[in-house]
Amino acid sequence: QQPVQSPQAVILREGEDAVINCSSSKALYSVHWYRQKHGEAPVFLMILLKGGEQKGHDKISASFNEKKQQSSLYLTASQLSYSGTYFCGPGDNLFFGTGTRLTVIP
Amino acid sequence: GAGVSQSPRYKVTKRGQDVALRCDPISGHVSLYWYRQALGQGPEFLTYFNYEAQQDKSGLPNDRFSAERPEGSISTLTIQRTEQRDSAMYRCASSWGDRATEAFFGQGTRLTVV
Numbered sequence: 001q002q003p004v005q006s007p008q009a010v011i012l013r014e015g016e017d018a019v020i021n022c023s024s025s026k027a028l029y030s031v032h033w034y035r036q037k038h039g040e041a042p043v044f045l046m047i048l049l050k051g052g053e054q055k056g057h058d059k060i061s062a063s064f065n066e067k068k069q070q071s072s073l074y075l076t077a078s079q080l081s082y083s084g085t086y087f088c089g090p091g092d093n094l095f096f097g098t099g100t101r102l103t104v105i106p
Numbered sequence: 107g108a109g110v111s112q113s114p115r116y117k118v119t120k121r122g123q124d125v126a127l128r129c130d131p132i133s134g135h136v137s138l139y140w141y142r143q144a145l146g147q148g149p150e151f152l153t154y155f156n157y158e159a160q161q162d163k164s165g166l167p168n169d170r171f172s173a174e175r176p177e178g179s180i181s182t183l184t185i186q187r188t189e190q191r192d193s194a195m196y197r198c199a200s201s202w203g204d205r206a207t208e209a210f211f212g213q214g215t216r217l218t219v220v
Contacts, residue, residue, distance in 0.1 A: 041212060041214065093154075
């Protein structure tokens, strides 16, 4: 039931953009995104409730395609503070995806 | 409280001993979740409470694991007859609504079974 994320890891230079994809084999009615910095607890970024919905959080936005059971997280003009592992999952908070480790370097 | 509080932060126990991990959620939060997280992996669902009712315990690995939330606030995760494979970070989270709401995580309890 664990959603699969891609890529597994990505390294960016400050200012570059990235896309993280999340795909579920089970029906998704909502999807959440969390970020976890090394040694810290996961922190909520956003939740998307409807198919096709897009949301933004600072320069981080996401889309959700309910029919395809997929969501994507878009990070634009990345900052050093964006480094961490990103997890997607169904909005009921019961499952988290395989994770994507993002590293932003100067 | 200001955030989700877990205690102890670190626990070292001998194989075969029982351990109890405590979670104090944010005041007023009705949903409480327990997860286990291995290094480099995402949180693995263990169990979920809505108020005092344990709504889902499908993630508990076996019958040595149990959890309770008797008054709909503080929760305890108990592991009986611990084994080395139980070593992990155990995290608790709470949210104000019945799912589909932001979950706030505690700092976790690092359990080491020797």
